Amino acid sequence: MTTLSAIEENYLKYILQLGEMQNGNVKTNDLAYKLEHSAASVTDMLKRLADKNLVVYKKYYGVSLTKSGLKIAVKILRKHRLWETFLAKKLKFTWDKIHVIAEQLEHVQSDELIDKMDEFLGFPKFDPHGDPIPDKHGNISLPNVVSLADAKMKKQYTLQNVNDDSAAFLKYLNKIQLQLNDKIKIIDKEEFDETIQITINDKKQLTISKDAAKNLFVKSI
Amino acid sequence: MTTLSAIEENYLKYILQLGEMQNGNVKTNDLAYKLEHSAASVTDMLKRLADKNLVVYKKYYGVSLTKSGLKIAVKILRKHRLWETFLAKKLKFTWDKIHVIAEQLEHVQSDELIDKMDEFLGFPKFDPHGDPIPDKHGNISLPNVVSLADAKMKKQYTLQNVNDDSAAFLKYLNKIQLQLNDKIKIIDKEEFDETIQITINDKKQLTISKDAAKNLFVKSI
């Protein structure tokens, strides 16, 4: 098995991530949007990935990962999240800057490097955004979280996970001083504009938009 | 200035390194050999780099770096050597494995990453092979060393620098337990096969080939 290009690896990674909500099947346009490429380019590449037995591609229907495609995708995710952890914990980058750098580092080819990095970091289970880091064998501990947009009123939650691919969103969280593991309680929901009122650690009270809430994932306590 | 591809960066890096002995001018075939590409490919790329004002290319004569080409080349060298230092010092890689991984890492684009890494490592002046690490401004401290192949008999030297691009050579140094800063004295040179006899730290005595000696750089003490 010859090594894949960075763009091929990205396709596999995004097919994994976009497929999580749609039982594995991903549409051409969704990939095109994510990759910022034309739909024609995506069709082109999907055929080539299918030739390499990394995906199952059915015309006009969609694409999903094969066993070997999944294995590679999970490995890229593992590398991405280990690198993010390194950048934040060791190099003291803020969490809004690490994603774009990890997008490059995740494509460095060296199994020994990944494992040494994992050990250097003390085998972390989650990255700085709360995303689970797959272990050496590809096992991921999937924590059961719910989007804050779907959470119930008056219940106590803790912030477990935030969407990491918008630096602007993460900077906003810095500004309102919302961090992982903070306690969150919804005290009111506004019908009119779908904003929600929350308290953080039973102290600060603030209003956040539906859009922000969708990118925050919480666990009940 | 749009960012360069990894292969363009490699061209600049190799033009810098190959040019060091020939007052900056590098021949097409030397690059072809180093890159393991055909001479035709090299001619092709040199024209494109010249269009971008990164090199001065004169047909049938050779190529050299412009001011901006040099700046980029030195930066790649800085990144390469910082990454090698990180891999050896922090991740405990042996010195024969770090070069190939750094060949990939040197192309990651992030100025903040380089500087944070530099700080994390304590602003090292030399990499694990004794190569000088250019500082943030591109300044390199050039230590005056001489190849052991050209060193004088009976004089005391210390090993300052070893050629890092052959893993086999570095493994050989591991085997004979020769390390940076070891004291070396030439006690005999054999005319017939050009091997030389040395003592290490005034204790171990051993015979090394001309080829090995050419890749060892020493400083007199």
Added chain:
DNA sequence: TGTAATTTTTAAGCGAACTTAAAAATTTTT
């Protein structure tokens, strides 16, 4: 100095990864 050997460039072409425009298939709306 003329010829041979070597080096370098030019020419033509290829695969990967993109594009836009047009055609075809699918889905939605009426």
Added chain:
DNA sequence: AAAAATTTTTAAGTTCGCTTAAAAATTACA
């Protein structure tokens, strides 16, 4: 169920970074 809208594929073309083969320039040497 037909028409309209949307999605996806196909077709044709581009750039980058490579190749081989042939031509041209340079260098070596008899």
